[in-house]
Amino acid sequence: MNTVLSLHAGPGTSLPKPAVAKAHLVEGMGVEGDRHFGKHPDRAVLVAGRPTYALAAGAGIELPPGALGENLLVDFDPHALSPGTRLQVGPALLELTTVCTVCNSLSVFDLRLPKVLLGKRGLYARVLRGGVVEVGDSVQVLSPQSAQNTTFG
Numbered sequence: 001m002n003t004v005l006s007l008h009a010g011p012g013t014s015l016p017k018p019a020v021a022k023a024h025l026v027e028g029m030g031v032e033g034d035r036h037f038g039k040h041p042d043r044a045v046l047v048a049g050r051p052t053y054a055l056a057a058g059a060g061i062e063l064p065p066g067a068l069g070e071n072l073l074v075d076f077d078p079h080a081l082s083p084g085t086r087l088q089v090g091p092a093l094l095e096l097t098t099v100c101t102v103c104n105s106l107s108v109f110d111l112r113l114p115k116v117l118l119g120k121r122g123l124y125a126r127v128l129r130g131g132v133v134e135v136g137d138s139v140q141v142l143s144p145q146s147a148q149n150t151t152f153g
Contacts, residue, residue, distance in 0.1 A: 007020050046122045051079075100124055102121045
């Protein structure tokens with residue numbers, strides 16, 4: 001079963017993004033209390049997977065949760081899913097939209113990090129149905145598709 005490993009939200013720009021025990025996801029807005037709340041519906045929530053952290057670790061870069069600026073850290077690779085895939089996260093419903101670009105803000109951890117994680121930082125999602133999400137909540141892929149022949153963007 002896929003699960004939420006950690007949740008992150010905060011008003012500031014520094015990384016790692018602060019951990020929270022619960023996140024209130026609001027339809028069309030994102031994560032309440034996050035600096036991106038209400039700014040862009042299709043980039044309301046950043047979903048990152050444990051495999052991205054493993055990729056960084058494989059390059060000798062150990063990162064704390066929240067280092068990628070994600071709102072949800074999950075135990076699977078969201079990059080294996082296609083745009084439009086919906087995720088039931090606890091009571092909330094998300095729809096994956098596009099790949100998150102890797103920016104130089106990640107260089108605060110290691111100058112190599114933007115290149116190591118190119119195209120693998122995480123995926124943005126829109127909130128289709130809000131709700132309070134908690135660490136440990138299950139994540140159900142509602143429209144599983146292979147991303148092998150599909151590119152985000």
